[in-house]
């Protein structure tokens with residue numbers, strides 16, 4: 001079986017994935033021009049309801065229906081246009097790249113899009129499983145019980161994804177992978193188990209990866225439309241600008257309204273990314289399906305805690321939690337004595353997740369106010385980064401595809417949907433180029449007094465020290481640690 005990429009005729013310098021990306025540039029740039037000549041994509045929210053002293057005008061999430069109707073068919077043109085030779089389309093990747101840079105700002109170098117064999121290896125899959133996906137690993141006992149001297153095993157079980165209908169021409173998702181601390185051991189797909197070396201191993205591995213990326217894309221969207229959007233609305237609606245809790249949360253809300261406005265059209269819409277890229281019949285149905293299965297987990301509650309990724313995540317959580325705890329004590333923040341905080345929590349408990357109402361206000365919750373505030377700040381920044389930027393510099397469509405094309409051929413390329421993958425990568429690169437604040441930024445100017453400033457400043461100083469230390473450590477590594485605070489946006493605005 002061959003796993004080599006097929007070269008496109010007449011484009012010797014660029015791989016098949018690069019040419020498909022070029023088509024997507026055409027469509028996204030056209031889309032941007034149609035929607036807004038100054039700002040690419042959909043920076044078109046026009047309903048301004050509040051002025052913020054640091055961040056300027058903050059429009060309410062309310063995309064104009066007229067623009068939405070106009071933009072949607074343009075965004076999806078790529079699905080129905082011929083792949084080559086149409087007038088107005090780019091003829092080379094260089095041309096597309098240069099034009100896209102003018103609209104989106106800087107983009108990765110063209111060679112970044114070429115395929116790399118290492119992305120297909122079992123070692124790279126293991127790296128992804130113990131980093132990006134490690135938060136969803138569960139301890140695993142092999143059938144018949146583990147041997148006395150066997151290493152502990154862990155499973156990422158996504159077989160439930162087979163319940164989602166696939167669009168015509170696509171396969172249903174699903175699969176579960178078992179690993180130990182150093183190796184991928186097996187993948188079970190729709191009831192059949194495969195091990196490394198099996199003739200179908202590369203195809204099955206691709207199918208599991210595709211499922212994991214489809215699932216994590218949905219999970220990321222759930223975080224945006226549930227916690228992020230609801231935190232933005234609750235904070236602006238129930239906490240005045242002069243409230244200490246509003247001041248603490250502001251950097252973690254930055255830009256969320258624009259982000260969610262875009263998502264409503266390009267991601268969660270009936271034919272948005274979640275449907276088109278992952279090969280589902282309906283994006284909204286897939287999001288709803290995953291939202292119903294998605295609980296709310298604080299970092300100390302993750303079942304598998306030995307991975308380096310978890311330890312890095314936990315270190316940021318502990319520093320963030322200490323900041324929130326000190327802040328809550330300093331200002332005596334308490335829903336029992338502050339009706340504004342009470343309304344803020346009740347809204348979050350009703351519209352985002354019942355645990356967010358806190359144990360003070362709901363028998364369904366076991367959390368304190370400090371737990372809730374720390375979780376929300378963490379979810380907007382670290383969790384959003386960890387879930388959302390799964391691509392991690394990997395642009396190989398064989399590696400990060402979120403769909404499986406139906407085919408009987410044993411050739412890996414026959415089941416890879418390069419155009420879909422390129423679209424999602426472009427969306428990621430376009431969005432991560434937007435401005436956001438980082439966990440290393442000093443937000444103390446937003447605080448209402450000097451005592452609050454000292455607490456907030458201590459956190460950003462700790463994050464800067466951690467960043468310097470991790471950057472040094474990453475220099476000598478083939479597979480870097482990912483949760484470098486200086487790379488993590490404070491809000492889900494990316």
Ligand SMILES: [Fe+2]
Nearest residue numbers: 384388492494
């Ligand atoms: Fe995001």
